[in-house]
Amino acid sequence: MTVDASSQQLWRRLTDWPRNDPDVLAALEETFATGDWGRYHGEQCKAFVQELASYHSVEHVQLCASGTVAVELALHGLGIKPGDEVVIAGYDFPGNFRAVEAAGARPVLIDVRDGCWTFSAEMLRAAVASETKAVIVSHLHGDLAPILEIADECQRLGLKLVEDACQVTGAMIDGKRAGSFGDAGVLSFGGSKLLTSGRGGAVLTDQPDVAQRIRIRNDRGNEAFPLSELQAAVLRPQLRKLDELNRQRLSSVALLRKLLGEEGALRWAPTSSDQISSAYFKLGAFLEPQTVDREAWVAEAVRRGVPVGSGFRGFYRRSARRCRQVGELVNSRRASERTVLMHHPALLGTAEDLECVATILERLIVADD
Ligand SMILES: *Cc1c(COP(=O)(O)O)cnc(C)c1O
Numbered sequence: 242m243t244v245d246a247s248s249q250q251l252w253r254r255l256t257d258w259p260r261n262d263p264d265v266l267a268a269l270e271e272t273f274a275t276g277d278w279g280r281y282h283g284e285q286c287k288a289f290v291q292e293l294a295s296y297h298s299v300e301h302v303q304l305c306a307s308g309t310v311a312v313e314l315a316l317h318g319l320g321i322k323p324g325d326e327v328v329i330a331g332y333d334f335p336g337n338f339r340a341v342e343a344a345g346a347r348p349v350l351i352d353v354r355d356g357c358w359t360f361s362a363e364m365l366r367a368a369v370a371s372e373t374k375a376v377i378v379s380h381l382h383g384d385l386a387p388i389l390e391i392a393d394e395c396q397r398l399g400l401k402l403v404e405d406a407c408q409v410t411g412a413m414i415d416g417k418r419a420g421s422f423g424d425a426g427v428l429s430f431g432g433s434k435l436l437t438s439g440r441g442g443a444v445l446t447d448q449p450d451v452a453q454r455i456r457i458r459n460d461r462g463n464e465a466f467p468l469s470e471l472q473a474a475v476l477r478p479q480l481r482k483l484d485e486l487n488r489q490r491l492s493s494v495a496l497l498r499k500l501l502g503e504e505g506a507l508r509w510a511p512t513s514s515d516q517i518s519s520a521y522f523k524l525g526a527f528l529e530p531q532t533v534d535r536e537a538w539v540a541e542a543v544r545r546g547v548p549v550g551s552g553f554r555g556f557y558r559r560s561a562r563r564c565r566q567v568g569e570l571v572n573s574r575r576a577s578e579r580t581v582l583m584h585h586p587a588l589l590g591t592a593e594d595l596e597c598v599a600t601i602l603e604r605l606i607v608a609d610d
Pocket of ligand 1: 310336337428441
């Protein structure tokens with residue numbers, strides 16, 4: 242996809258990530274001075290583990306090489322075995338489907354709520370069979386799953402819960418951090434995520450036996466999927482600023498929604514209650530009407546300097562050999578076909594830039610008519 246020459250500057254401002262942070266530079270210099278840059282397993286990782294645990298109010302944190310590995314480790318830690326079933330949404334991060342398969346388990350696909358990217362506790366209840374042992378719930382595109390109800394339902398049904406908070410790190414639900422509601426929570430520090438060290442991830446849990454199983458799994462005589470000292474060092478100052486940047490993203494989302502309205506080409510997921518404050522790795526919307534060609538819309542927005550893209554491809558087309566589908570997954574299919582996403586660095590733009598973005602996106606609709 243190409244950006245017009247006249248739109249390059251806007252594009253560059255709205256895609257500036259990771260940003261130049263003097264505290265990250267200081268951390269890099271410190272690891273250079275101490276020699277930590279050449280190690281893994283040291284003071285930086287130890288401190289980061291404590292800071293993450295305290296931030297999320299959880300007992301145990303296992304750092305690892307990616308969010309994808311973190312999901313696999315979480316499933317292993319919860320005792321998922323070949324032949325078990327694991328419920329996931331029909332629209333989700335592709336790696337989560339594979340993580341279930343990597344555990345030797347079978348994905349069970351359930352639909353997402355209408356106009357959302359997450360499922361409800363009710364939808365989960367209808368999916369459970371005797372082989373069903375666990376659930377992965379991902380908060381996606383700023384849309385937070387009803388995790389309190391889902392956690393209750395899991396308890397009632399005897400299912401283990403993995404809460405994937407890779408896209409909403411720092412979000413608050415009812416006074417608690419996203420990632421702290423399940424039997425295990427998962428974070429990603431991938432190169433585009435809200436906390437970034439190029440790659441990286443973490444598993445959060447309150448349960449010592451789960452933490453212990455994960456540690457043993459990770460240890461192949463040496464740590465098999467480590468996060469390095471250098472990575473931990475650059476993540477620590479970012480964690481200290483996460484709340485402040487998330488607040489800024491949240492108010493940018495409110496501004497964009499106000500400027501673009503609720504009845505335009507972009508349909509937003511329902512706004513959450515006062516008890517909830519989301520975080521935005523991507524701001525998602527459903528593109529309307531169905532006759533608008535999504536790929537053309539995205540290409541045109543990019544050409545004008547607005548960093549948007551399409552959502553996940555979803556799993557509704559996966560063969561029955563690989564998974565069990567519950568119902569027709571109509572909402573998942575619509576999510577796969579109509580989701581457009583704006584990447585979070587754009588949400589750190591100035592009000593002027595965001596007004597410019599809104600104007601550009603509004604005109605795209607006019608052009609389409
Ligand atoms: C990014 C992401 C992950 C993990 O990604 P990695 O790139 O492996 O760190 C998992 N789940 C969701 C929903 C994600 O967005």
